[in-house]
Amino acid sequence: MKSFVHRMQSSQGKLVLKDFNIEDEAGELKGVDLLTGSFTLRQIKAATNNFAPDNKIGEGGFGPVYKGHMADGTVVAVKQLSSKSKQGNREFVNEIGMISALQHPNLVKLHGCCIEGNQLLLIYEYMENNSLARALFGPEAHRLKLDWPTRHRICVGIARGLAYLHEESRLKIVHRDIKATNVLLDKDLNPKISDFGLAKLDEEDNTHISTRVAGTFGYMAPEYAMRGYLTDKADVYSFGIVALEIVSGRSNSSCKPKEDIFYLLDWALILKAQGNLMELVDKRLGSNFDKEQVMVMINVALLCTDVSSTSRPSMSSVVSMLEGRADVQDFVPDSSVVSNIDKTKSEAIRNYYEFSEEQSMDGCQTQSMSIDGPYTGSSTSAADLYPINLDSDYLNSRV
Structure with missing residues (x-):
């Protein structure tokens, strides 16, 4: 799978993002420095009961979103890239690069991501009262x-x-x-x-x-x-x-x-x-x-x-x-x-x-x-x- 991923690096004391290509034929992110966690597809499937319809809580142009319960009890929202999304790949990697560097009480927290097989997933904190x-x-x-x-x-x-x-x-x-x-x-x-x-x-x-x-x-x-x-x-x-x-x-x-x-x-x-x-x-x-x-x-x-x-x-x-x-x-x-x-x-x-x-x-x-x-x-x-x-x-x- 070819994609564009944002990498963070320091340049004269200032954090910037750089674009570069990756090849992910083994189902792993290679050469990507991310300030976020990584989850396996097995973990996400277990958390969402294999993306069960009952756990689906929304739908955007990016794709469906599921509620999940991780093994440690953490409740999460899993955003899944839709194969029909035209902008999804770009937005997926852009979001990882941006939000993984940000921590603030008024920004949604990104727990991590999953890139495995043909799946692109973002795992967020679950927000009980929606939008x-x-x-x-x-x-x-x-x-x-x-x-x-x-x-x-x-x-x-x-x-x-x-x-x-x-x-x-x-x-x-x-x-x-x-x-x-x-x-x-x-x-x-x-x-x-x-x-x-x-x-x-x-x-x-x-x-x-x-x-x-x-x-x-x-x-x-x-x-x-x-x-x-x-x-x-x-x-x-x-x-x-x-x-x-x-x-x-x-x-x-x-x-x-x-x-x-x-x-x-x-x-x-x-x-x-x-x-x-x-x-x-x-x-x-x-x-x-x-x-x-x-x-x-x-x-x-x-x-x-x-x-x-x-x-x-x-x-x-x-x-x-x-x-x-x-x-x-x-x-x-x-x-x-x-x-x-x-x-x-x-x-x-x-x-x-x-x-x-x-x-x-x-x-x-x-x-x-x-x-x-x-x-x-x-x-x-x-x-x-x-x-x-x-x-x-x-x-x-x-x-």
Whole structure:
């Protein structure tokens, strides 16, 4: 089996990743230095009861994900490369190289990998409460009742994880696919960022990476989606979208067939212009929330989604603002952006967000994509850890 694997080595005191080819005809990784564990296929089969359907907990473009119980009692999530995955090999080795060098309470832990025969497997810590997307706007039976303190803590945790990736870790990394399905929740509802299959090294300070566009439509920063101009501020933009979702309990984009697509960010900008930002708050919270904290989170989210990448704050600044250790500057929306939302569309957006039934992610496009050039509407790859519960209406609708 031929593949590309990322190897870590030191260069003038700085960790970098190097690409090189391997030949794995004996079923082993050869010449690969990884800071992660290695498991045998026998161990994984035993843990998952030979990949039994009852242990299957999700499906992404990368392939199926299984719950497993290791011999020492550790509960794990096993992500299996699908033979149909076009981007899987690249994302598999990319994820090993990236996440094996990262340790942070708000990043999902990679226990190890298994490369044996024709199997490519990643073994993660098991996250009892699945994804933030399912908790907020998944099928009603699987949504969690997240009170405001929990939502605020989740938002701060995501921000801390991104601040670590951008500014504190040995490797400066741009995740490229921050979204609610890639934020997992443990048994205590602590958030952990997952899926580093599309992550890129940010090796040069104050410069951008010119790269093919990869990510999820609706979460990608405009300069990146349109021009492939990538900096850590692309993650900041994506975080801003997720923060709006946490406040509102709604997915950023509507995606019902034969209907116009509406974006939560547009709705937030309309409410900002009208001075009615509190209308954005999830009705399920009732009046049980800290109004000052809510306004801080909304305004921080709007700062993060500024059309100008240079105007967006760093993630360390975001953490400080969310924690009340720094003032939040007033966000002044680009007048051209708001003016482009004409009166008719504005009214349609208002009707959708105010009067539509509770929104779920049923039928929504939440998968990652990897494309050359501007987005054209097709999803060619995904590597969500376990974005969908098998008995959800969403999965059934795709059969």
